[in-house]
Structure formats: structure tokens, C-alpha cells
Amino acid sequence: MLEKNGAKAIIISILKAIFVLAVLSLMYVPVVIIVYQSFNATANSITPLSWGGLTLDNYKEMFTNRQLYTSILDSLLVSFCATFIATIGGLFASIGINALDKKARRTMDFLNEIPMLNSEIVTGISIMLIFSLITPVFPDAFGFPSMLVAHVFFMLPYVILMILPKLEQTDESYFEAARDLGCSPAKALFKIVIPNLSTAILTGALIAFTLSIDDFVISFYTQGNGFSNFSNYVYSSYTKKNFSAGSYAFNALLTFISLAIVLFVSLRQTMPKKKKGEESL
Amino acid sequence: MKRFKWLAIPYFVWLILLVALPLVVMLVLTFFSSNGMNLSTAEFSLDAYKRLADISILKATWNSLVVAFFSVLICFLLGYPVAYFISFSKLRHKLLVLLFLILPMWCNSMLRIVGWLRLFSTPILSQFNLIGTNSAVIFVTVTTYLPFMIFPIYTVLEKMDRSLIEASKDLGVNAWKTFLKITFPLSLSGVSSGVVMVFLPAATGFAISQTIGQGKVRLIGNLIQSVFEKNNYGFGSLLSILVSLLIIAIVLTFNKLQSKGRGSKAHA
Numbered sequence: 001m002l003e004k005n006g007a008k009a010i011i012i013s014i015l016k017a018i019f020v021l022a023v024l025s026l027m028y029v030p031v032v033i034i035v036y037q038s039f040n041a042t043a044n045s046i047t048p049l050s051w052g053g054l055t056l057d058n059y060k061e062m063f064t065n066r067q068l069y070t071s072i073l074d075s076l077l078v079s080f081c082a083t084f085i086a087t088i089g090g091l092f093a094s095i096g097i098n099a100l101d102k103k104a105r106r107t108m109d110f111l112n113e114i115p116m117l118n119s120e121i122v123t124g125i126s127i128m129l130i131f132s133l134i135t136p137v138f139p140d141a142f143g144f145p146s147m148l149v150a151h152v153f154f155m156l157p158y159v160i161l162m163i164l165p166k167l168e169q170t171d172e173s174y175f176e177a178a179r180d181l182g183c184s185p186a187k188a189l190f191k192i193v194i195p196n197l198s199t200a201i202l203t204g205a206l207i208a209f210t211l212s213i214d215d216f217v218i219s220f221y222t223q224g225n226g227f228s229n230f231s232n233y234v235y236s237s238y239t240k241k242n243f244s245a246g247s248y249a250f251n252a253l254l255t256f257i258s259l260a261i262v263l264f265v266s267l268r269q270t271m272p273k274k275k276k277g278e279e280s281l
Numbered sequence: 282m283k284r285f286k287w288l289a290i291p292y293f294v295w296l297i298l299l300v301a302l303p304l305v306v307m308l309v310l311t312f313f314s315s316n317g318m319n320l321s322t323a324e325f326s327l328d329a330y331k332r333l334a335d336i337s338i339l340k341a342t343w344n345s346l347v348v349a350f351f352s353v354l355i356c357f358l359l360g361y362p363v364a365y366f367i368s369f370s371k372l373r374h375k376l377l378v379l380l381f382l383i384l385p386m387w388c389n390s391m392l393r394i395v396g397w398l399r400l401f402s403t404p405i406l407s408q409f410n411l412i413g414t415n416s417a418v419i420f421v422t423v424t425t426y427l428p429f430m431i432f433p434i435y436t437v438l439e440k441m442d443r444s445l446i447e448a449s450k451d452l453g454v455n456a457w458k459t460f461l462k463i464t465f466p467l468s469l470s471g472v473s474s475g476v477v478m479v480f481l482p483a484a485t486g487f488a489i490s491q492t493i494g495q496g497k498v499r500l501i502g503n504l505i506q507s508v509f510e511k512n513n514y515g516f517g518s519l520l521s522i523l524v525s526l527l528i529i530a531i532v533l534t535f536n537k538l539q540s541k542g543r544g545s546k547a548h549a
Contacts (some may be wrong), residue, residue, distance in 0.1 A: 031393070108292075121502050247392055
């Protein structure tokens with residue numbers, strides 16, 4: 001009886017593992033295609049996915065195709081700047097929201113959720129309209145400035161939602177203690193409160209960057225004056241049929257780098273734990 | 282730390298400028314027929330409202346809801362078990378499994394869509410005529426947004442008090458009933474945020490329907506995009522406002538239903 005149960009449990013856990021792996025592999029199919037295409041000499045042929053031999057030319061494309069590398073650089077520029085601004089801005093906005101009394105707090109919580117509940121397309125159009133209003137005065141408003149504002153706009157709620165709960169848990173008496181010991185309010189804030197939030201700030205920044213570098217819809221409406229991002233380059237070049245296989249190479253490279261980071265982190269995690277296990281034995 | 286109240290003011294102004302002001306601009310635009318934002322040629326007209334009677338709008342809205350509904354349903358059916366199995370497994374490195382779930386998201390989503398399109402048009406798969414169908418659009422939507430369903434559910438399951446489940450089992454309730462009566466109701470908050478996070482982009486996006494649908498699958502996002510492309514800002518604004526209202530109505534109803542369900546369970 002016991003043995004039968006054991007066999008059943010093993011079969012069930014194998015089935016569970018197969019299910020998880022099947023779903024995971026569903027998400028990896030496009031990743032595999034991208035990596036495959038990045039080494040494929042005929043990545044852009046009319047017969048899709050036909051193997052034309054191993055090549056590294058696609059990787060060279062990244063540096064020779066002007067349209068491609070400007071879109072990559074534009075993407076990185078916007079995402080880094082926007083993440084920086086949104087993280088700092090979100091941090092101070094959170095400190096402000098945290099200090100509000102109940103009624104004002106509820107209004108801010110509601111307002112903060114609007115950009116998240118609004119569809120991307122409406123957010124993009126909203127910001128495009130605002131920038132269209134100011135183009136008569138600032139003709140260069142579209143491009144980097146509009147895209148930066150748009151990205152900061154959709155990142156801020158995520159950053160705030162990461163920092164605010166942590167801030168609520170922060171014991172105010174530390175701040176009071178610093179004040180009693182002669183710190184100015186600003187110094188107490190920077191020396192005591194903010195360092196305590198570092199994990200939340202970092203997580204918020206990471207989420208913001210991930211969303212920003214992948215954004216398509218909002219950037220679609222706020223691009224302009226020759227400034228675009230990678231997603232929009234892929235979209236427009238694919239529809240105009242001048243798509244560069246270097247795009248695959250760029251993304252395959254990103255995948256390799258993140259895979260290396262994941263493996264590094266996991267190795268560092270597993271090593272000390274193994275030792276602990278031996279000790280307990 | 283009450284003295285830092287004023288730090289909320291810049292963010293408040295920012296939100297008013299970028300949320301409320303565009304709404305006013307859109308509302309004004311719906312009453313004019315203009316070429317883009319060129320206000321010198323703008324004339325008062327109710328054309329935008331008249332065009333609402335067009336049957337294609339209703340069709341696109343309905344189609345968006347259908348695509349979003351099935352995407353959410355499939356994401357839930359695939360995502361919940363994955364989150365559950367990982368969370369309840371005896372694996373030592375759950376975090377590693379999660380990292381492998383995030384990894385595909387570091388690949389550009391637009392390029393992943395192109396990857397699927399290339400795969401669907403290979404000689405073998407092209408026999409099935411997947412390109413241009415609702416099912417292909419739903420399939421690609423699911424693979425793109427699945428992590429948004431898995432993560433919130435996983436987070437809630439991890440934070441859950443496991444002793445409740447043990448208590449239920451100790452009292453002789455079988456595993457299925459324990460799941461349905463204890464685990465699942467307690468994970469509903471994760472499910473609802475997952476549902477919203479998949480529903481929003483699935484219902485209003487236009488990249489997947491444009492690329493995989495090849496113009497044959499028309500969602501409300503495609504409609505808005507093509508209207509703005511033709512510089513008809515009045516009609517486009519009206520559609521945008523309606524989409525926002527529809528989305529907010531759906532999300533609020535969903536949240537209400539969910540909290541109601543939880544409330545009745547707490548009473549029972």
C-alpha cells in the first residue's frame with residue numbers, strides 16, 4: 001500500500017514537472033528562433049527559417065546598419081535616463097505621499113493607479129496630444145524629450161508601488177532619533193530613511209528599466225524627428241521589408257548576457273547552501 | 282516625517298498635466314473636425330459621434346473582448362498550475378526557476394512576435410493557415426503575457442500561511458477540497474491582479490493583431506491606430522475615451538465581483 005502511494009506520488013510529481021517545463025518551453029520557442037536566426041546566413045530569405053549556414057555577419061550588422069544601431073542607442077539612452085529620473089522622482093513622490101493625511105492619501109493612491117489602468121495606447125496618445133500642443137513653441141519637442149516624458153510617466157507608478165509599502169513599514173522613531181541628535185530633516189532623510197529603502201528602490205528601478213526597454217505602443221506615439229526605439233525599429237522595418245537580421249543578433253546577445261547573469265547568480269546561490277547541507281549532516 | 286508632505290505636490294501636478302489635461306484636450310477634439318492638431322482649419326462638427334454608429338466599431342470592440350477573454354482564460358489555466366507547482370514544490374532553488382521564467386522577457390517582445398510569425402509561415406505550419414486568425418493572435422498574446430499571470434499568483438501563494446492547509450488536511454478534508462476551499466480563495470488577489478495585467482494589453486494592444494493578424498484581425502487598438510494615422514484626431518480621441526471608460530468599467534466590476542466573492546466566503 002505504502003509502496004503504491006510512493007509510486008503514485010513520483011508519477012504525479014513527474015507530471016507536474018513536465019507541465020511546468022512544457023509551459024516554460026512555450027515561452028522559449030521565440031527565444032530559440034531568435035538565437036537560431038542570429039547565426040543564420042539566410043535569416044531574411046523568403047522561405048522562412050531555412051538554414052543557410054553558420055555566420056557571424058548578423059552580429060557585424062549591429063555595427064554597420066546605421067538605422068539599427070541608432071535605434072539601439074536611442075533605446076538605451078531613453079531607458080537609462082528615464083529609469084534614473086523615474087527612480088529619483090518616484091522616491092521623493094513616495095516620501096511625500098507617505099506624509100499625507102488619510103484623505104489626500106486616498107486621492108493620490110487613486111491618481112497613481114490611473115496610468116497603470118489606462119491602456120498603453122491611450123497613454124501614448126495622451127502624451128502625443130500634449131506634445132502636439134507645445135510643438136508650435138518648441139518645434140523639437142518630439143523625439144527624445146517626448147519619449148523621455150512618456151517613459152518616466154508610465155514608470156513612476158511602478159517605482160512608487162515598490163517603495164511606498166516599504167516606507168510605511170519604516171519605523172519613524174529612527175528619523176526622530178536622528179533629528180534629536182541634531183540632524184537636519186534633510187540629512188536625517190538622506191542618512192537614515194533612504195538607505196533603509198535601497199532594496200525597494202533597486203527593485204523599482206529594475207522593473208522600470210525592463211518595462212521601458214521593451215516598450216512599443218507608448219514609444220510608437222511619442223517617437224519623432226528621427227528618434228525612435230528598438231521595438232519601433234523592428235515593427236517599422238518589418239512592415240517596410242527592410243528588416244535587418246542584426247536585430248536577432250542584438251537580442252541573442254542580450255539573452256546570452258542575461259543567461260550568464262542568471263547562471264552566475266544561481267551558482268553563487270547553490271554553492272554556500274550545499275556547504276550548509278553538509279554541515280547539518 | 283510629516284513635514285515632507287510638500288514632496289507629493291510635484292507628482293500631483295505632473296499627474297494632472299499628463300492625465301487630466303489630455304482628457305480635456307481629447308474631449309474638446311471630439312467636437313471638431315480637424316486635420317491632426319492643426320487648429321486653424323478646425324471646424325465644429327459632430328462627425329465623430331455620427332461615426333460611432335458604424336458597425337465596424339462594434340465588431341472591433343467585440344473582437345477585442347473575445348481575444349482578451351480567451352487570452353486571460355488560457356493564461357490563467359496555464360499560469361495558475363505553474364505558479365502553484367513551483368510554489369508548493371520541494372525544490373531548493375525556486376528562485377532559479379523564476380529567473381528562467383523572466384529570462385524570455387528580456388528578449389524584445391516585438392522581435393518575439395516576429396519570431397512566431399516566421400515560424401507560422403514555415404512550409405510545415407503554413408498549411409494550417411494560422412496567420413490572420415484570431416486563434417493565432419490569442420496564442421501569441423498568451424505566450425507574450427503569461428509571466429504577468431504567473432508572478433502575482435506565485436507571490437501570493439508564497440506569502441500564504443501554510444498552516445491553514447495543514448489544519449484542513451489534519452481535519453480530514455481531502456486535497457482537492459482543501460485546494461478549492463482554502464488555497465484557491467486565498468490566492469484570489471494574485472489571480473485578479475494577473476487577470477488585469479493580461480487583460481489590459483490583450484484588449485488594447487495592436488502590435489500582435491497587426492503582425493500576426495496581417496490586417497485580418499481588427500481589434501479596437503488597430504482601429505484607433507489607423508484613425509490617428511489618417512489624422513482624424515477627433516474620432517480617434519472619442520474612441521480613446523470610450524476605450525478608457527470600457528476598461529475602467531470592466532476592471533472595477535471585476536474587482537467588485539472578486540471582493541464580493543471573498544466577502545460571502547468569509548461570512549459562510
